[in-house]
Amino acid sequence: MFNPSxxxxxxFFTEAWTKRKAAGVLTPLETMAADLVELHPEYHADLENPDNAQADFPVEQGRANPFLHLSMHLAINEQLSVDQPPGIKAAFQGLLATRGAHDAAHIIMEALGEVIWEAQRLGTPFDSDKYLELIRRHATRN
Structure with a gap:
């Protein structure tokens, strides 16, 4: 299992973005990463400034950590590609009935963050059922 620092x-994200801007050759994974960065212009300056690659992004500052956000996008893309946990593809399709793919991914990201936070806080395993339920709940809202 790949476990980068x-x-x-x-x-990885800063190099993928640098290559994209320079019209360089990207690996398939770098292409996915650069595509995600393009969807988030609010992060461009962070990825173009080498100092930000070392910065902390404390919640108290009210700024999302661009590297965490983009990493979660990649994780969700992988989950959807292999339907793991089983049922996430169907839940995603339910979201697509009322919103665009990027908004749907952000809803899934919110659910993923909540379930991970709860598991860490309680010292329990990741609850796939709760994760999918949170996603499905959003699919039934307008």
Missing amino acids: RDQVRQ
Whole structure:
């Protein structure tokens, strides 16, 4: 299992974005990463400034951590590609009935963050059923 360090993740995203801007050759994974960065212009300056690759993004500052956000997008893309946990593809399709793919991914990201936070806080395993239920609940809202 691939388990990159914080620095490796940040370097991966900044290098993928640098290559995209320079019209360089990207690997398939770098292409996915650069595509996600393009969807988030609010992060461009962070990925173009080498100092930000080392910055902390405390919640108290009210700024999302661009590297965490983009990493979660990649994780969700992977989950959808292999339907893991089983049922996430169907739940995603339910979201697409009322919103665009990027908004749907952000809803899934919110659910993923909530379930991970709860598991860490309580010292329990990741609850796939709760994760899918949170996503499905949003699919039934307008």
